[in-house]
Every structure is written in C-alpha cells, then in structure tokens.
Amino acid sequence: MSQFNEARATVSEAASRPAIRIDGLNKWYGAHHVLRDVSLTIAEKEIMVVCGPSGSGKSTLIRCLNHLEEYQEGAIAVFGHELQRDQKTEKFIHQTMGMVFQNFNLFPHLTVLENCTLGLTWLRKKPEAEAREIAMTLLERVGIAQLANRFPGQLSGGQQQRVAISRSLAMDPKIMLFDEPTSALDPEMVKEVLDVMVNLAQTGMTMVCVTHEMQFARQVADRVVFMEDGEIVEVGPPEQVLLNPQWDRTKAFLDHIL
Amino acid sequence: MNSDAQLKRFVPSPARKPKDSEMTVLRWIRSRCFNSVGNSILTLLVLGLVFYVLDYALNWAVFDAVWHASNRRECMDISPGGACWAGVIDWFNGLMYGRYPIEEQWRVNLGVVLAVAWLLPLSCRSLAHRSLMLVSWIALYPFLGAWLFLGGGFGAETGPFHAILTSLAAGFMAMCYVNWLLAMLKRPSLTDIIYPLVARFVARQTHIFSLLLVWLVFSGVAGGLLSQVALAPVAIERWGGLFLTLIIASFAITMSIPIGVLLALGRRSKLPVIHWLCLLIIELVRAVPLITVLFMAVTLLPIFLPSDMELNKLSQVLCAVCLFAGAYMAENIRGGLQAIPRGQYEAAQTLGLGYWMTMLLIILPQALRLMIPNIMTSFISILKDTTLVSIIGLFDIMLMARNIANDKNWIGLHTEPLAMISILFFVMCYGMSQYSINLEKRLKVDR
Ligand SMILES: Nc1ncnc2c1ncn2[C@@H]1O[C@H](COP(=O)(O)OP(=O)(O)O)[C@@H](O)[C@H]1O
Ligand SMILES: [Mg+2]
Numbered sequence: 001m002s003q004f005n006e007a008r009a010t011v012s013e014a015a016s017r018p019a020i021r022i023d024g025l026n027k028w029y030g031a032h033h034v035l036r037d038v039s040l041t042i043a044e045k046e047i048m049v050v051c052g053p054s055g056s057g058k059s060t061l062i063r064c065l066n067h068l069e070e071y072q073e074g075a076i077a078v079f080g081h082e083l084q085r086d087q088k089t090e091k092f093i094h095q096t097m098g099m100v101f102q103n104f105n106l107f108p109h110l111t112v113l114e115n116c117t118l119g120l121t122w123l124r125k126k127p128e129a130e131a132r133e134i135a136m137t138l139l140e141r142v143g144i145a146q147l148a149n150r151f152p153g154q155l156s157g158g159q160q161q162r163v164a165i166s167r168s169l170a171m172d173p174k175i176m177l178f179d180e181p182t183s184a185l186d187p188e189m190v191k192e193v194l195d196v197m198v199n200l201a202q203t204g205m206t207m208v209c210v211t212h213e214m215q216f217a218r219q220v221a222d223r224v225v226f227m228e229d230g231e232i233v234e235v236g237p238p239e240q241v242l243l244n245p246q247w248d249r250t251k252a253f254l255d256h257i258l
Numbered sequence: 259m260n261s262d263a264q265l266k267r268f269v270p271s272p273a274r275k276p277k278d279s280e281m282t283v284l285r286w287i288r289s290r291c292f293n294s295v296g297n298s299i300l301t302l303l304v305l306g307l308v309f310y311v312l313d314y315a316l317n318w319a320v321f322d323a324v325w326h327a328s329n330r331r332e333c334m335d336i337s338p339g340g341a342c343w344a345g346v347i348d349w350f351n352g353l354m355y356g357r358y359p360i361e362e363q364w365r366v367n368l369g370v371v372l373a374v375a376w377l378l379p380l381s382c383r384s385l386a387h388r389s390l391m392l393v394s395w396i397a398l399y400p401f402l403g404a405w406l407f408l409g410g411g412f413g414a415e416t417g418p419f420h421a422i423l424t425s426l427a428a429g430f431m432a433m434c435y436v437n438w439l440l441a442m443l444k445r446p447s448l449t450d451i452i453y454p455l456v457a458r459f460v461a462r463q464t465h466i467f468s469l470l471l472v473w474l475v476f477s478g479v480a481g482g483l484l485s486q487v488a489l490a491p492v493a494i495e496r497w498g499g500l501f502l503t504l505i506i507a508s509f510a511i512t513m514s515i516p517i518g519v520l521l522a523l524g525r526r527s528k529l530p531v532i533h534w535l536c537l538l539i540i541e542l543v544r545a546v547p548l549i550t551v552l553f554m555a556v557t558l559l560p561i562f563l564p565s566d567m568e569l570n571k572l573s574q575v576l577c578a579v580c581l582f583a584g585a586y587m588a589e590n591i592r593g594g595l596q597a598i599p600r601g602q603y604e605a606a607q608t609l610g611l612g613y614w615m616t617m618l619l620i621i622l623p624q625a626l627r628l629m630i631p632n633i634m635t636s637f638i639s640i641l642k643d644t645t646l647v648s649i650i651g652l653f654d655i656m657l658m659a660r661n662i663a664n665d666k667n668w669i670g671l672h673t674e675p676l677a678m679i680s681i682l683f684f685v686m687c688y689g690m691s692q693y694s695i696n697l698e699k700r701l702k703v704d705r
Contacts, residue, residue, distance in 0.1 A: 068604055094610030105605035109623050119609045122619065127465075164605075171609060 018077075019044040019175055019206045020065060025074035027060060027230075034060050035071065036230045042208060044079075047201050049217040049238070050210045052227035053253055058210040061227070062177045065208070066097045078175070098168030102180040104160045106152035112139065112163050113148040116170045124171070138166040142196045158189030162196055169200075176200065178209040212257055214242060226250045319677070329667040345668040346678050349658070353675070356498015356653045362409070362490055366501050369406045373399060373508075376431055379438040386447060387469070391434055396512050398427035403505075407497065409489035421481070428484060429477025436476075448472045494572050498653030500682070502572075506579055506654065507641045513580040514640065515633075518587025519622065525592060536588070543585035548643055551578045552650050575647050583640045590632045594625030627701055634694035638687045645679075655679060 020042040027035040034057045042048050050058050063069040065076060067083065067090060076083045078096055083089050107115050116135035120126045126134070139145045142162040144155075152160055161181055168176060178197070182190045194216050201207060201220040211217070217224050217238050224241040226234040226249075234241050234250050245251045291301040322340025324333045325347065333342035346353070355363050376395050380388055401423040405416070412421050437447045449468045456468045497505070524536030543551065555578030556571060598621050606616040626633065648657035659675035662668050 066608060068607065091610065094608060097608070099604075099608040101601060101605065103601060105599075105601035107602065107605070107620055107624075109627065118619065119611070122615055123610050167609070 017044045021077045023075045025071055027071040034230045038232055045204045045206055046222045047207045047220050048223055049221040050225045051212055056227040057230040058227055059179050062179055062208055062210060066093050066099055097175045097177055098173035099177040100164050100168055100181045103184050104164045106160055106164055108152050111149050111151055116167045119171045135170055138169050142166050157185045158192045161193045165196055175206040180210050330671055341674050345662055345671045346674050349662045353655055353658050354499045355501050357496045362492055365406050369403050379434045382438055382441055385441050394430050398430060402427035410491040411488060412485040425477045425481030428480035429473055432480060433473055433476045494570050499658050500655045503644055503654045506644045509576050510579040510583040510640050511637050514583035514587040517584025518591045521584060521588035522591040540585045540588050543582055548582055548646055551582050556650055586636055590629050590636055594629035597628050598624055630694055630698050638690055
C-alpha cells in the first residue's frame with residue numbers, strides 16, 4: 001500500500017492545478033442552513049474522501065458541485081470555469097463530471113449495455129458499433145462484460161453499481177463524484193465496488209467520494225474531509241484526520257464507525 | 259483461531275421435495291366451493307342462476323332463433339320467442355360499411371389490411387428504425403388511407419400536398435417491406451447498401467441521408483404508379499358502419515398518446531403559461547360530457563375557423579374525440595410520470611441528457627410501461643365512446659343498427675342489432691385487454 005501511495009503522491013504534486021474550487025458555499029432548505037461557509041479546493045487528480053455523520057450535508061455538498069442542487073451563496077469553479085446557471089455551464093459540468101449514486105439509478109428499461117451506450121450514441125453522436133466497443137471495454141474493466149445483455153433488475157447490487165460506474169465513465173469525465181456508492185450494498189459486495197474505485201484512482205481520475213469505508217480512505221485518499229452540521233470540521237491527509245484527529249467531534253465519530 | 263486445515267468443511271444439505279399436495283379436480287371443488295354450509299348454498303344458488311340465464315339466452319339466441327326470413331313478420335310467424343337474426347344478416351353489409359358503395363368496398367378492406375400490414379415488420383426485432391415505423395404509421399398512414407377511402411383522381415380533389423404525403427406513405431411501406439425481406443435473407447438493408455455511395459458526398463449524418471434517399475426514390479416510384487390509378491370518388495357522408503367506428507376509434511386511440519403526453523408534460527412544466535394552459539384544457543375537457551364536446555365541435559368549431567376553411571363533420575368529430583381522449587390520457591400518463599423516482603431524472607441529468615431526451619429515452623418509456631393497464635382501459639373506453647357520434651348523425655355502427663328498426667321490412671327490430679353490436683364490441687375489447695395482459699407479461703420478462 002505504501003508503494004501505491006507514493007505513486008499517487010507524485011501524481012498529485014505534479015498536477016496541483018485546482019480541479020474544483022469551492023468558495024464560501026452556503027445553502028438553505030427553507031430556513032434550514034445545511035451548508036455553512038464551505039470552502040475547499042480539490043486539485044486535479046486528487047482523491048478526496050468526504051465523511052461525517054448522517055445529515056451533515058455531504059450529499060448536498062457534492063450535489064451542489066454538479067448542479068443537482070441550487071445554492072444561495074458562494075461560488076464554485078471547475079477547472080477555473082466559474083459555474084453559473086446557464087446552458088453552457090450545465091453542458092460543461094455534465095461533460096466534465098460523472099456521478100455515481102447510492103442507489104445506482106440505472107435505467108431499468110435498458111440493458112446493461114444500452115445503459116452505457118445511451119450517452120455515447122445520443123449525446124456524443126458516436127456510431128452504434130463504436131459506442132458498443134467503448135462500453136464493452138469499460139464493462140470488461142469492471143468485470144461484467146458477460147452480463148452486458150441483462151437488465152439491471154437481474155443484477156446484484158454490487159454488479160449494478162459497477163454498471164453505474166461504467167455508465168459514467170463512458171462519457172469520459174475528468175472528475176468523478178461518488179455519493180456513498182457502497183452504502184446500499186450487502187457486505188460481501190462492498191469489496192467488488194471498492195476494487196473498481198481503487199483501480200479508477202490509479203488511473204489518475206479526480207475523485208470526490210462520500211463514503212464511510214475508512215479502509216478505502218486510508219488506501220487511496222489524498223485528503224479526508226470531515227463534515228458536521230454543514231460545516232467542514234477537519235481537512236487533511238488520511239493519516240492525520242483518521243489516526244490523529246484534532247477535534248473531539250471527529251474523534252467521537254471515528255470511534256463510532258471504526 | 260483455527261488454521262484453514264482445521265476448519266470444518268460446510269456441505270449444504272440436499273433440498274427436499276414438499277409433501278405431496280397434488281390437487282385433484284374433485285378435491286379442489288370440495289375445498290373451494292363446498293367447504294361450509296353457507297358456501298355450499300351460495301355455490302348452488304349461483305349455479306342455478308347461471309343455468310337459468312344461459313338456458314334463456316341460448317334458447318333465444320340460438321335454438322329458437324330465425325336465420326332466414328325476408329321480413330320481421332315472417333320471423334314472428336316462424337318463432338315468436340326467438341331472435342330474428344335474419345334482419346341483422348340482411349343489413350350486415352350496412353353494419354360493416356355504412357352506405358359505402360358495394361363495388362368499392364374492396365378499398366375499405368384493402369385499407370384495413372394495409373394498416374395492419376404496415377405494423378407487421380415491427381415483429382422482426384433485428385430490423386433497424388422500428389420506432390420510425392411506428393411513428394410513420396401514425397403520421398403517414400392516415401394520408402394513404404384517406405386517399406384509398408375518398409378516391410377521386412390522385413391529388414385532384416384533395417390537393418398536391420396530400421398526393422405527396424400519400425406517395426411518401428406508400429414509399430415508406432414499400433421500403434420497409436424490402437428491408438424486411440433483406441433482413442430475413444440475412445442481407446444488409448438498402449440503407450446499408452447505398453451508405454458508401456452517400457458517404458462520398460455527405461460526411462455527417464450519412465446514415466440518415468442514406469435512409470432519406472432510399473425513401474425518396476421509393477416514394478417517387480410509388481407516386482408515379484399511384485398517379486396512374488383512378489379511384490371512383492366516395493363522399494365522406496357515405497362512410498359508415500363498423501368501418502367508420504374503427505376510423506374514429508383508431509384515430510382517437512393513436513392520437514390520444516401523443517396529445518396525452520404533451521398535455522401531461524405541459525401540466526408538469528415549470529413555465530406558468532404552459533402549465534396553466536394544459537391544466538385548463540385537461541380540466542375543462544374532462545369536466546364536460548363527450549356528447550357536449552361533440553356538439554360543440556360540430557357547431558362551434560366552424561365559427562372559430564376562418565370562413566373559407568370548411569371542415570367536414572368527420573374531421574370535426576375527430577378533433578373533438580382526440581381532444582377528449584387526450585385529456586383523459588394525460589392524467590393516466592401524469593400518474594405514470596409521478597411514479598418514476600427522482601433518481602432517474604438525476605441520473606439522466608448528470609449524463610447530460612436534456613429535457614426532451616430525458617423524457618423520450620428515460621422517463622416516458624418507463625411511465626408508459628407502468629401505466630399499460632390504465633392506458634388500455636382508456637383505449638377500451640374510447641372505442642366504446644365512439645358510438646356516441648351516432649347522436650350527431652354520423653352513420654357509425656350504432657346508427658346503422660338503429661336504422662334497421664326503421665326499415666319497413668324490419669320495423670321495430672331493436673334487440674337483435676344491439677345484441678350483435680354488444681357481441682362485436684365484447685370481442686374487440688376483450689381482445690384488447692388480453693393483448694395488454696400479454697404485453698405486460700412480455701415487458702416484465704425483460705426485467
Ligand atoms: N430536499 C430536501 N429538503 C429539505 N431538507 C433536506 C433535503 N435534502 C436534504 N435535506 C436536509 O439537509 C441536511 C443534509 O442532508 P444530506 O446532504 O443528505 O446529508 P448527508 O448526505 O450527509 O447524510 C439534512 O439535515 C437533511 O435533512
Ligand atoms: Mg447522503
């Protein structure tokens with residue numbers, strides 16, 4: 001593992017251009033203040049793990065990044081591109097960022113393969129054969145090429161989540177957002193999904209992962225963010241935040257889940 | 259901790275068969291129908307009732323019925339207590355075709371055959387552009403059908419625009435059949451054959467251009483051939499019977515889906531003008547009986563239209579029925595849309611699919627699938643509701659049936675025609691409902 005982290009370290013130093021810069025982000029649901037002055041910079045090729053108790057605003061934060069949620073104050077810039085609410089920005093966001101959800105959100109009426117080729121044929125206008133080839137390569141990479149013609153409902157949770165990852169990757173994003181990708185899975189399936197994510201990390205993808213898999217965080221994360229009540233309590237390398245937290249709240253949380 | 263070698267090996271125990279619980283027919287009947295005194299009495303009562311009704315109905319409709327007679331008096335003389343089917347048989351042609359000239363009725367039959375034949379290639383799953391075939395059926399077939407049924411010189415009465423659309427329809431159908439044949443012979447389709455040729459001239463969207471080219475060539479040939487055909491004109495007033503009923507019903511059924519989808523999407527729209535407009539249409543149309551909508555279409559529509567544009571009664575009725583069916587369908591579809599989880603929209607959005615692609619590719623296919631039973635219920639009620647057009651004087655099957663009683667030979671013959679219509683509608687509606695059950699099962703297997 002140390003070898004892996006060394007390789008990663010050189011990657012993140014060579015490319016420290018910010019992929020995402022969040023500046024004083026504030027969000028309310030009605031009067032409920034769910035994100036409070038969140039500021040964070042994520043470098044290109046960095047792997048950021050976000051953790052924190054339920055309801056602390058982790059999902060809201062990463063959903064703000066790709067405009068699934070609106071926010072009232074603050075600014076987000078992706079690769080230096082200030083995000084606005086206009087068509088051009090939306091298009092840019094969706095081309096740059098892929099997202100994997102807690103409950104997969106595969107399209108149940110399409111086969112695994114069609115799930116992956118949909119964006120390629122309808123948005124990237126690739127010919128069918130080429131789209132199929134790209135999708136099959138990705139499905140092979142996550143180890144489910146043999147299930148390409150099944151429907152999502154015929155797959156286990158772990159397999160579905162791997163399809164969801166391939167579906168996002170097919171669009172060739174620069175940044176991948178993961179919102180608790182393993183929380184809805186049986187323990188035996190968590191590993192197969194994490195393995196795919198570890199592989200992805202090694203390819204130099206910029207990743208923001210909301211997850212409680214501390215083993216994963218220690219193994220691949222460059223930095224870990226701990227959130228509580230909509231605020232970032234602690235940011236730092238995994239050894240520091242996970243093994244040597246500065247705040248009582250972080251320590252209480254970690255004691256709870258480890 | 260034990261090392262691996264010391265661990266006991268887990269071997270699953272073999273599965274057992276359940277205790278023999280085979281049901282014989284006798285045991286089934288005893289356990290379901292005669293398992294208590296009350297239930298036994300109920301069973302016997304129901305059996306008695308069924309026997310009584312069947313006995314009466316069969317005697318009237320079959321055993322005592324009169325099949326050959328030249329007028330109602332004769333029927334009465336032969337068998338006063340039986341059905342007089344002779345009248346229905348005598349009027350059978352009118353019930354089917356209205357007052358369509360007998361020597362031209364082959365055109366109606368051909369039209370129906372073509373409508374079904376258009377959809378046949380859909381059964382070949384390997385064929386490309388299957389959704390296009392369905393869309394073209396809705397968009398183009400009506401023009402081909404109208405030409406067949408109306409007759410007159412090609413484009414002479416209905417204008418060159420209609421002639422072009424008819425050619426396009428005929429050309430499309432011919433192209434589909436040639437492609438179907440090629441697919442069955444495991445040959446590349448026409449589009450694929452000319453693809454390299456087209457690719458030399460157009461670099462982008464080559465596939466679509468190839469398709470268009472083939473289609474246009476076929477349409478040109480079809481147009482050339484059709485312009486040689488002269489059909490005797492048949493005025494719309496002479497259309498009638500089951501033929502007219504089917505025209506109105508199939509038009510309303512096919513149009514109700516696109517209209518319903520648009521109204522449902524409009525009602526969910528965030529743009530206030532569209533939202534309120536669709537809401538208004540849906541609520542207004544649903545709150546008014548179909549008969550009033552029909553009367554309004556016939557009396558009010560001409561007032562709103564520019565005076566030089568004159569619609570025949572059938573078009574007015576078609577507009578009204580489509581609007582009515584669409585408004586009902588909109589609420590069905592909206593129900594289906596609401597059942598789609600938000601995650602589906604979000605997944606589509608993060609892929610970058612825009613509003614229309616999300617709707618057409620992701621949301622509507624799922625929503626429509628969910629609503630198949632409700633949609634089919636609507637279809638069935640549309641089919642039955644079309645009989646109301648007889649009230650505003652279209653000679654559909656209902657008005658033809660009621661006319662039998664006015665025929666001097668068959669004065670007062672009301673029951674038999676209505677019984678015959680009931681049987682006919684039952685067969686059609688039951689067929690539709692069986693088809694929908696079949697469709698549901700097939701689509702569920704996919705999951
Ligand atoms: N659609 C919503 N409407 C109102 N409140 C919401 C909504 N979504 C989330 N919240 C609230 O925002 C807070 C943060 O939620 P979330 O980001 O989902 O937390 P986490 O992902 O860390 O569990 C929670 O208190 C939650 O109740
Ligand atoms: Mg969450």
